[in-house]
Structure formats: C-alpha cells, structure tokens
Amino acid sequence: MPNVDYSALAASYDVEAARAAFPIKTLSVTPAGEGHKVLSFGIPSYNAAKDMDHCISSILEGSKCASDIEIIIVNDGSKDETGAKADEWEARYPGIVRVVHQENGGHGMAVRAGLREARGTYYKVVDSDDWLDADALATMLQLLRGFEERDLRVDLFISNYVYEKVHEGTHTTISYRMALPRKKVFTWGDIGRFRPDQNLLMHSLCYRTDVLRAHDLPMPPHTFYVDNIYAYVPLPNCETLYYADIDLYRYFIGREGQSVNEEIMVGRLDQQFRITRIMMQAYHLYEDVPQERLRSYMMGYFTMMMAICSVFTKLSDKPGIEDELADLWAELKAYDEKMYRKARHGVIGIGTNLPGKLGEKTTIGMYHLASKIFKFN
Template structure:
C-alpha cells in the first residue's frame, strides 16, 4: 500500500520509552495502513533491538525495524530516511510522543494533499515542552508568524519571535526534499536536529501550517542533551553543528527569499549565541580560544553574516566582555530560560 508518511524513530537504549512513543503513533493514526513507522536501533546495548523486532512482528506492513552499528542520532535519522517509503517523513525521538487528536488532524490534511495532487514541501505544526517531573506544559506555536489553513511560500511569512524557531519537532518534510538536501549529519554528535531544521529550508517552496499541538517533547531527564550541564560538557559538539550550519550557505547570496533569509539568519545567530553562552559556563581552558576561532572563521567565511550575528542585539548581549559582562550575559540567559522554558 502507498504510504502517506513515514515516522522515523531513532532509538538508542530506548527500551524503557519506545513503547509509549510507538503506541502514540499507532493509536493516533487508528492503526492506519497508509502510515509507516521505522524504528532505527542505533547499536543499543539494552533490549531495544528485541523490542523493535517484536513491534515489527506484531504490525507487519506498518512497523519496520532497522538495526545498525552505533552512529549517533543524525546517522539514525538518515537511516530512517533512506528506508522511508512515505511521501512525507517525520522524526519522533524515542522518548517523545505524538498527541492522538493532533495526529489524526495532520493525517487528514496530508491525505487531502495527496488526493488533490497538491505538492507541499513542508508541513509545520506546534510542539509542547512536557516537563513531566514538574507537571508543566509549554506549547510553542507560530501564530502571527505563519499563515494558517492555506498553502503558502516564504514570501508570505511574518516575523518569528525568539522562541519560535522551526525545530525538528515542528517539521514534517516531503521525503524527496530531505533526500535532495544531502543532510551533512556528523556521526556521534548531538544537536544535529538543528542541521535538520535549517539546511533543507531553501528547498521548500510550498508550506502549510496547522495550529495543532502535535509533538510532545519530554524535558527533564538527567543527562538529557538539552540539560544545561550536559550541553556545557558537549560544547565541542555544539561548535561542530554550528560550524556546519555556517558553512551550508552564504545566506545573503544563496537564499533568494528575503524573509526566509531573515529567519535563517536569526536562527544561525541564536546558534552562535548559544556557543557564546555555553563558553562562559564552561571551565575548559581552551573554550574561549575555540569561540574566538569560530567567530574569526565566520568573519572570514562571510563578513555580512558575521556583522549581523555579532553586532545585533542577541550577539551583543551574549558576548559582553569582562567579569561584569559575563554576569550580565548569564543573567539574561537565565531570564530567557525561565520565560521560554527551553531546558
């Protein structure tokens, strides 16, 4: 049967969480046979591989298990993409889940595109920070930034607030768009979801935004990649991902739409700001020098991007110098974290 969408589930030592994730998709789709779930076992050391095979045996034709040597999140995403048969592809991390009602709505919309032979390159929906241990839920939507209930182009988008970046959780690409993007996913690297949410955008010519809270993003596990202490320890990986994003485009010459260019510049500026803030939090002796090198390399690569990232409001306040500057920068970071609840 033709598959409308493939859900790729990168899974590493995910035996404890994956059942909830998979069940949410099955129940939300009403066990539809025009969807596909690919569970990618990324060289797990627990029971993930066996569980993936059991799910495949229970729902043949809907669920497939893929096993690979450990390559990291990005390589698992690419493995799912390589195997995908659906017109659309959406990544759902194994410890997250999808809302049933919202998923049903999304599938109805995607099936409508297929029936009317309407090409939509990118389907966008909301996501929710689920801080389970705190019992709080924070929805991130795109009202006023994106048109609703219509197919649109980048020239029709509005202004994105600082908390409205299009993250992996909110994106569902056409599979062919992702494949043509040749995503430069480095192995054994966290934070590659930023590459996934950035590099394919100029290839997306038509978009649709559904104001539904689809993706439930679990926050709060000790050692989670977005845990602040973990991010500081993995500062080298944050630098690696930011550099890949930097070298993907000369934004002011490669991106035709001025509104898309503005959005992507804002996203990239935020990545540089994160590198700057985490450097201030780091106790590594070489962290300051690595940050200086990154800024210098950006200036050499594209001076206009450098000026925008370094001397805009965000770049200015995340790169204040001296002890007083560090204190001010980190104070603003803490305030932003409380307001936007991003870690």
C-alpha cells in the same frame, strides 16, 4: 555495514565521509494505490527500551493503525532490549512497523537511516522518548491525505510542539500563530516575523521525503544537536508550506543526561561548535537564499546558534575555551563578513558577548532568565 572509523569522523566532523558511510539511497516513494504510504515516521532509538513503547503506541493510536503510515524504528546499536522490543513491534504490526538494526552512529545517522528506508510521501522524526498527541496526529493525516487527493504539492508541513516537563507537571506550547498563515498553502514570501522562542525545530517539521533526499543532509556521526541541521539546511529547498495550528509533538524534558540539560550542554560544547560550523558553511545566506523573509529567519536562527556557543563558553571552565570561541567568530568573519556583522553586532550578539566579569555575569543572568521564561531546558 562499511568499516567506519567513527571517532575520526566525529572529531573531524567529516560530513562527506559520514555520507559515504551512511548513504541515503534513493528509494522510490510507493505510488498511490495499494501499499501506498502517505507518511513515514523515523524513530531513532538508542537504549530506548523503557521509553519507546509510549512513543510507538502514540503513533498507532493517533493513526488508528492506518495502512498508509509506517513506523521505522532505527535501533542504533543499543545495548539494552531496544532491538528485541523493536522486533516485537514489527511482528505485531507487519506492514506498518519496520525495524532497522545498525551499528551505533549517533542520532544523525539514525535519522538518515530512517530516511533511507522511508516509503512515505512525507517523513517525520519522532525521538523515542517523545510522543505525539493522538487527536493532532489524526488531523495531520487528514490534511496530508487531502493534499495527495487534490494532487497538491506541499514541501514542508509545520505544526506546534509542547515542552513536557513531566517532573514539574508543566506544559509549554510553542506555536507559530503570529508568524505563519493558517489554513492555506503558502510560500516563504508570506511568512511574518518569528520571536526568538519560535524557531522551527525538528519537532515542528514534517518534510516531503523527496526534498530531504534530493539535497542530502550533512549530519556528522556521534554528535548531538544535529536536529539544528535538520531544521535549517533543507529550508531553502522547500517551495510550498502548510501550517497546522495543532499541538502535535510532545517533547519530554527532564530525563537524566538529556542533551538540553545545561550541565550536559556545557560538557558537549565542542559538539555545539561542530554543528554551528556546519550550519555556517551550508550557505552564504545573502548570496544563496533569494527569499528575503526566509533569509531573515535563517539569519536569526544562525545568530541564535552563535549566541548559544557564546553563552555556554562563559559557563564552561574548560581551559582555552574562550580562544576556541574567538576562532569560531574569526572563521565566520572570514567565511562571510555580512553574516558575521549581523550575528556579532546585532542585539543578541552584543548581549551574549559582553566584555569583562560584569559582562559575563550579565550574559549568564540573561540566559537563565530566558530559560525560565521560555522553559527550553
């Protein structure tokens, strides 16, 4: 393990230094035949001892412990029994479960470590406190195996996810039925319009491993919300897609200290700014992304990120935070004026940056209403 100054990396969001510290070495995906893996699951795990069994069991159940899947548990410097429990799982399921132990680098570094070790044609991230639906996973594996049997290249497999508010006993499914074609391989030119609650998040995505490795992932260490980078930066490199209308991923909401908790998000606003800057600098969307419908979708996603920064600035009482937001908008305008105009002067940009105290109350009220409707935190 290289000697890395994590605090300096996190403060500067030095992506190149992070890549050097946690490289994604190019492992050959095992060829079809003996030992071939169609799907690798990366499970970033930090102090996950009480949650990880449910997560791992759900994958083993849905896959029926098939030999063509693998589960890579990344113990990201945990201080509890995560490492020991991970080793027990590996001992019980050799050839299916593998463990990576590393110094703590944060969620993004754990995602990269799983990708580095993955031997499957496809790679899917499942956070240790979430789980997969068994029947939906069985369907997914049947489809992925079918792609390989027919030598059909699919760069991105998309499925639905479910917000599981266990403490409330409620479930909210995010599906893409009106936005994406079904039962066929398609390209970005075939997609429809996405509602604001329909962004493609990490939970809904399963990439071909070689797509992620070929272009790298600019994940900063010790930073929350890197799943937005994972769900945004690789998209232009995906040429063929498939959408399965299955409720696969179960996203647990309600854990104490969870990153999507409103109070936590306000306290981590600097990290939200950091992630948004990385996404900003990933593309000049109107120059770098030729597919019109993909460009429109990505512009909508990026606008949402800027809106989140604007809303949580209004919720924060940190001194000088409004100046930091103004700097972020100024950086965007200097970086790409067309992206700035779309983000700042569209309906969402105007609605989340209303002036004055009344405007602030209106913006916050709109946010809380959206939170109740879409149940995203």
